[in-house]
Amino acid sequence: MMGPVLAACLLIILSTAWISQANEALCKKDGGVCSCNNNKNSVDCSYKKLTAIPSNIPADTKKLELGYNKLSKLSPKAFHHLSKLTYLSLDYNQLQALPIGVFDQLVNLTDLRLNRNQLTSLPSGIFDKLTKLTILWLNVNKLQSLPHGVFDKLTELKTLYLQNNQLPRVPEGVFDSLLNLNTLDLDTNPWDCSCRDILYLRNWIREKQGNVSNIEAAECAVGNKAVLDITEKDAASDCVSPNTTTAIPTSTTTPASVIYDDIHEIKVPQENFQKFLGYQEPDHLPTQPQCLMSISGYLGLMMSLMLTSAAILYVFHFLKKA
Known part of the structure; x- marks a missing residue:
């Protein structure tokens, strides 16, 4: 009876190894750029000099780190398949604008980091x-x-960092929903x-003093x-500022983002890519070591499948004898 028991134990061990190998292969679909912690549904793509977000980030990812890269633009649908995200860091990049709707699917997000852009x-x-x-x-x-109402839906917000920007004023009522x-x-x-519209901020600070640090x-x-x-005397001027509380239109950035994102899905030799676009993208396209890592991962996966099949046959053989 020890034969079938040992075979069953071997089957369990190999199945666990196969699942782990499958998860690892899933994490490395982006060419091995990011590191993954499958137990915590966490993907770390920071410090990779990325100029585009890697494709095929697992849909069940809850924590995604993209900080300390060279991202200067985002596709409007960059995160549309990642509705389970609770944490997203895009800090320490070079983002100059955000496309409309880029965060619309992140309904579970609790922590968003856009600082240092x-x-x-x-x-x-x-x-x-x-x-x-x-x-x-x-x-x-x-x-x-x-923009007016930019924080109106963030009724659960507890912490907001706006320091070190170039804000001369804020729209009337911008913090009222927080x-x-x-x-x-x-x-x-x-x-x-010197402008009268600063009085909203003054009054809000006075009201919240002691409750908001x-x-x-x-x-x-x-x-x-x-x-x-x-005082009202200090802010006596009715300043007319050119559209200071309305967001700059982003319609010009959206098509560029879409085109940019689509181009990166076309797998072409890096030299041709650079020659055609005049744009260098060394970190997004898989390098030779990354390809070797992916190949070795798939070979390991195939080996696990073969061993698992052998173990199953071994179990059936002993069960038939019994």
Whole structure:
């Protein structure tokens, strides 16, 4: 009776190895660029000098790290198959704009990191589908304005980082829906305290002082006076600013993003790719070591299948004798 028992144990071990090998192969569909932790549904693509998001990131991924790369643009559908994401980092890249609807499928997202980029504006409604978001990082960008209602749907938001941008003002009522907010960083922005529309921010800071941390650090661009302390006399001017609270249209970036994304799906020799486009993409196309890693992974998978089949036949053989 020991024969069938040993064979069954061997079958279990080989099946576990096969599942692990299959998961590893799934993680390396992008050419081996990213590392994966299947037990935690986590994919780490940081520090890879990427200029495009790798394809075939597993659909059940919950944590995706894309920070510390060279991303300058995103496809509008870059994350549409990743609806289970709860964490997405795009920090320390070179993003200059966000396409409309790029985050619309991320309905489970709680942590979004867009800090340390070069964003100058945000599209209207860019965060409207992120109703579970609790922390949003927008600091250290070049934001010159915020669209009306940009945070209206983020009723669960607890932490918002807006420091180190180029914001002279915010739209009336922009923070009114953030009822669960407990941390807001507004410092190191050129707040224009000579214009009457700064009074909304002043009044909001006064009302939330003691309940929302760090808001008192906001200072006027001139005079080093705290926004909290400005008077109606200080902000006496009815400033007319050229479209400062409306997002810059992104329609020009969307087609380019789509074309860019489609081009990367065409597998051509790297030399021809560069010659045709005049664009260097060394890290997105699989390199020889990455291809070898993928080949070895598939060979290992085939070996696991063969051993599993042999074990099954061995079990049947002993069961037949019994």
